[in-house]
Each structure stands twice: as C-alpha cells, then as structure tokens.
Amino acid sequence: MAEKAQSRNSRIEAGIKRREKASRAGHKELKPGQRKFDPVEVVLASGTGRLARLLPIKYARMAASPYAFFRGAVGLMAADLARLPHSGIDVQLCGDAHVQNLGSYAAPDGRLLFDFNDFDETICGPWEWDVKRMAASIVLAGREAGHKAAGCEAATEAFLERYIEFIDDFSRQPVLIAARHQIHRERKASAVSAALRQSERAAPADVLAKFTEETARGERRFRANRPVFWRVRGEEARQVLASLDVYRQSLRPDSLHLFGLFRPLDVGFKIVGTGSVGMRDYIVLMEGNGPGDYLFLQIKQEMPSAWAPYLRGVAYPQEGRRAAEGQRAIQPLSDVLLGWTAFGGHEYLVRQMNDHKGGIDIGKLRGSGLESLAEVAGELMARGHARSGDACMIRGYCGSGTKLVKALRQFAAHYADQTEADYKAFTGAVKRGKIKTAEIDG
Numbered sequence: 001m002a003e004k005a006q007s008r009n010s011r012i013e014a015g016i017k018r019r020e021k022a023s024r025a026g027h028k029e030l031k032p033g034q035r036k037f038d039p040v041e042v043v044l045a046s047g048t049g050r051l052a053r054l055l056p057i058k059y060a061r062m063a064a065s066p067y068a069f070f071r072g073a074v075g076l077m078a079a080d081l082a083r084l085p086h087s088g089i090d091v092q093l094c095g096d097a098h099v100q101n102l103g104s105y106a107a108p109d110g111r112l113l114f115d116f117n118d119f120d121e122t123i124c125g126p127w128e129w130d131v132k133r134m135a136a137s138i139v140l141a142g143r144e145a146g147h148k149a150a151g152c153e154a155a156t157e158a159f160l161e162r163y164i165e166f167i168d169d170f171s172r173q174p175v176l177i178a179a180r181h182q183i184h185r186e187r188k189a190s191a192v193s194a195a196l197r198q199s200e201r202a203a204p205a206d207v208l209a210k211f212t213e214e215t216a217r218g219e220r221r222f223r224a225n226r227p228v229f230w231r232v233r234g235e236e237a238r239q240v241l242a243s244l245d246v247y248r249q250s251l252r253p254d255s256l257h258l259f260g261l262f263r264p265l266d267v268g269f270k271i272v273g274t275g276s277v278g279m280r281d282y283i284v285l286m287e288g289n290g291p292g293d294y295l296f297l298q299i300k301q302e303m304p305s306a307w308a309p310y311l312r313g314v315a316y317p318q319e320g321r322r323a324a325e326g327q328r329a330i331q332p333l334s335d336v337l338l339g340w341t342a343f344g345g346h347e348y349l350v351r352q353m354n355d356h357k358g359g360i361d362i363g364k365l366r367g368s369g370l371e372s373l374a375e376v377a378g379e380l381m382a383r384g385h386a387r388s389g390d391a392c393m394i395r396g397y398c399g400s401g402t403k404l405v406k407a408l409r410q411f412a413a414h415y416a417d418q419t420e421a422d423y424k425a426f427t428g429a430v431k432r433g434k435i436k437t438a439e440i441d442g
Contacts, residue, residue: 008171008392015089015396022085024403027128028410032418034083039076039422040429046075049303050278056438057227058277063430063437066416066423067140067362071098072274074121075306076422077133077415082310086126087397091389092329094381095121095305096275097130098137099365102377104192104358108336114183114192115331115380117357120276120349122326123305124314127385127394128408134381135159135412138374140419145365149413155370156412157405162378164401170386171395179387180332183379191364191373207353208294211268212285220285220294222268229270232282237267240282240299243343247299247350250321250339259337262286262295270298279303280346283353296353297337301346319347330384 006014043062047055062072070077074096094101094116103117135156142152170178213223222231232240241264248256268283280301287294302319316322320340328334339350365373385394398404429435 011390011392012171012396015087015390015393016399018087018089018393018397022087024397024399025407026085027132027404028407028414029084030080030411030414030418031083035080037079039073040425040434042076042079043073043426044435046073046306047278051280052278054271054278056436057271058274059430059435060437060439061274061277063427065144066420067137067144068274069423069426070137070140070419071096071100072277073419073422074133074275077136078129078306078310080415080418081129081132086128089127089389089393089397090124091127091130091385091394092326092387093121093123093125093127093130093307094119094330094384095123095125095130095307095326097134097377097381099134099141099373099377100360100362102192102360102373102380105354107333109333113333114376116384118273118276119323119327119330120279120300120302121305121307122323122330123307123311124388125307125311127389129307130381130385131160131163131408132411132415134377135408136415136419138370138377139412139416141362141365142370143416145362145370147366147370151370152416153409153413155374156409158371159374159378160405160408161401162375163382164398164405166379166382167386167391167394167398170382170391178383178391181383181386182332183376183383191360191369192376194358194361194364197358207296211283211296212266218291219265220287220291221266222283222285227271229268232267232269239343240267240284243299243341243348244284246343247339247341250324250341250350251337255336255339262288272300276300280348282348297350298353299341299348299350302340302349303347318342320349321347323349324351329388332383332387 058072062069096118101116101118102114104112104114105117107113138156138159139152142155211222211229212220215221224230248259251259264284264286266285270281270283271277272281282299284297284299285294286297302323304319305322308314318340320342324338324340327338335351337352341348341350360373430437
C-alpha cells in the first residue's frame with residue numbers, strides 16, 4: 001500500500017526540521033583541509049570503463065580552462081560534496097548542472113524549448129548538490145567571460161534567488177500545474193535567445209550534409225570525418241544494429257509503432273562534449289518514408305553516475321534506463337524515442353540526435369548575459385526539483401532564502417577558487433607528462 005501523503009504544512013515543517021541536520025549558514029563551508037584524496041587521481045579514476053585511446057582528447061579539452069576542467073570533473077565535485085552535511089531532501093538530480101548543460105532543442109511537437117539537455121549523471125540525491133554545482137559553474141563561466149567578482153556574485157545571487165522564488169511558487173501551486181510548468185521569458189536572456197536562434201537556423205538538411213554523403217547508387221552513408229566522427233562497419237556495426245531489438249522493448253506502444261516505420265541505413269561513431277569523451281557514442285542513420293525522411297538515433301554509453309558511490313541504497317540495474325527515466329522525471333516534455341539498450345558488456349541511453357539544437361556560447365555571457373541566463377537556470381532547476389521531489393519540504397528548509405543565498409553564494413566563490421587550484425594541479429600533471437593529451441578540432 002502506498003504511503004499516505006502528508007499535508008502541505010506538515011511537509012513544510014518537515015523541511016524546517018531538516019535544518020537540524022544541515023544548517024543553512026553551514027552551506028558556505030567547503031573545508032578543503034578535510035580532503036583525503038588527490039584531485040588529479042580522482043579525475044584519472046573517472047576514465048575507468050571508457051575507451052582509453054580517447055582519454056587524451058578528454059584531458060586536452062579539460063585543460064582548456066578552469067571552467068572546462070570543472071565540466072569534465074563532476075566526480076571530483078561529488079567527492080567534495082559527499083564530505084559535507086546535506087539536507088537529506090532528495091530530488092532527481094540533473095547531476096551535471098552547469099551553464100553549458102542548458103540549451104535549446106525541438107520538443108516532440110516541434111516547438112523549440114530551452115532546458116537541461118544532458119542527463120548522464122542524473123540520480124536521486126540531495127537537492128542542494130545540483131544547486132551548488134550550478135552556482136559554482138556560474139562563477140567559473142563568468143570569470144571566463146571576463147566578469148569581475150561583483151558580476152559573478154550578482155549572477156550567482158540571481159540564480160539562487162530565482163530558484164528559491166520558484167520553489168516557493170511551486171509549493172503553493174496545484175501539483176500537476178507545477179509539474180508541467182514552462183518558462184515564457186527565456187528570449188529576454190541574450191545567451192538563451194542566441195541558442196534559440198541557432199536552433200531556428202538549424203535544419204535537418206544541415207545535419208545530413210555534415211555527417212553523410214550520397215553513394216554512386218544514390219544511398220546515404222556516413223562520411224569519414226576523423227578524428228571526431230567515422231563510419232562503423234563489420235561486427236561492431238552488427239552489434240549496434242542488433243541492440244535495437246532490446247531498445248524496442250523500452251519504448252511505449254505509440255513510440256514503438258513510429259520507430260517501426262524506420263529502417264537502419266548506416267552506423268557511425270561520434271566524439272562529443274568534454275565529460276563524455278571516452279564514452280562509446282554511436283549514431284544510427286535511419287530512413288522512414290523514403291529519401292528525405294531521415295532519423296539520426298544516438299546510442300550513448302552510460303556508466304554509473306559520479307554521485308552513486310556517495311549515496312547509500314541507490315542502485316540501478318541498467319544505467320541507460322537510469323538516464324532515460326531520470327530525464328523523464330525532471331522534464332515535462334522528453335524525446336518520444338527516449339529509451340535504453342545494452343550490448344558488448346556496456347549499457348546505453350538511446351535518443352534522437354536533435355537536428356534543431358542550440359548551445360550556450362560563453363562569449364554571450366558578457367554584460368547582462370550571465371545574470372539573465374542564471375535566472376533562467378534557477379527557474380528550470382526549481383521546476384525539475386518540484387517535479388521529482390517535494391517543493392514544500394525544500395521551501396520549508398529554505399525559508400525566506402536570505403541566509404541560504406548568502407551561504408551558497410559564498411560556497412560558489414570558494415568552490416570556483418578550489419577548482420582553479422585543482423585545474424593548476426591538473427595542468428601541472430599534463431606538463432610533467434603524467435597525463436597525456438591530444439588536441440583535435442570539433
């Protein structure tokens with residue numbers, strides 16, 4: 001029998017009581033002296049299970065800047081936050097919350113949305129872990145964009161205040177209204193509107209031309225574009241295509257019918273992102289109603305979330321399923337072809353490779369761009385946490401927000417400083433030859 005739901009007021013009171021477990025003012029603490037690990041070794045350990053030949057590319061991308069290092073070192077932040085007290089109020093974490101994990105893409109109905117777009121690290125855990133990671137990313141991205149300390153501080157405060165404001169709103173709204181909340185002011189944010197314009201300009205034909213070519217027989221095949229993309233053939237390609245039978249079992253009946261109208265034409269391998277480099281990432285080119293009706297299906301390896309070692313009693317039998325179901329829990333609108341599969345001893349998330357995708361350009365975060373993006377991030381994160389957790393408990397814990405905003409703002413600045421120190425240690429290891437890097441374009 002399902003547990004009986006408590007009243008709104010009792011849930012708020014339960015949130016207030018969680019302050020005894022982790023005080024709001026205490027969130028400013030980082031306690032770097034309590035670290036019992038070498039940050040470089042933690043980063044290197046995250047390469048386990050990845051394609052070793054691709055890791056030098058990952059490390060080269062991480063060496064580009066402190067913010068890039070932060071993007072690729074989510075396991076390091078997980079180890080740091082696990083040392084500190086937390087509220088114990090769980091939500092479905094995005095897991096890798098940073099400003100460039102926000103972007104625009106086409107919704108199932110064709111509308112352009114702005115939201116979180118990567119859920120490799122999603123897991124059920126304390127809400128403030130997401131908030132702290134996003135806040136630190138705002139400081140680091142702001143510094144990279146040329147902001148002084150005051151500008152980074154203002155943007156961090158804007159993110160935190162917007163998060164708490166919307167958690168309060170969602171705690172007062174009908175549950176189902178809050179769960180399907182969509183933001184409507186995103187075009188006022190310069191970085192967001194730039195991403196949306198990028199999505200608007202993108203067309204399926206652009207993706208087709210970039211990744212494929214027409215053979216002498218008039219058939220579409222992936223083109224070679226090493227070292228960032230290449231065709232997959234032989235037994236490896238056969239395993240990828242055979243895994244689609246397992247994937248079909250993860251689809252809803254209506255999605256299964258639609259997918260059944262496509263046939264596979266070719267298989268490719270793509271190097272993506274910073275944190276994801278080294279993961280096996282396959283692209284399947286599929287054709288529907290003849291030439292001109294193409295679908296790019298991404299089959300992306302998933303490993304246990306970097307947060308998993310620090311969360312007791314949290315286990316997932318299939319990592320691709322963890323990522324898919326985590327995304328569905330956070331977002332009101334998800335890819336209709338979202339699913340999972342497994343082959344070759346590895347587990348995979350399956351989704352469409354969106355042909356209307358727009359990302360955040362750090363250059364657009366100068367001036368008011370950082371603060372306006374931070375406000376959107378706060379609203380989106382609050383919506384995801386309200387959908388997957390209990391907005392009333394979080395609201396009770398946060399209170400008016402004044403004390404918490406000050407503490408988390410201080411934490412974000414301290415963690416950005418710590419990241420810059422860790423980055424220096426990382427790049428020092430690169431210079432000494434302990435870490436091998438390989439530069440590539442794309």
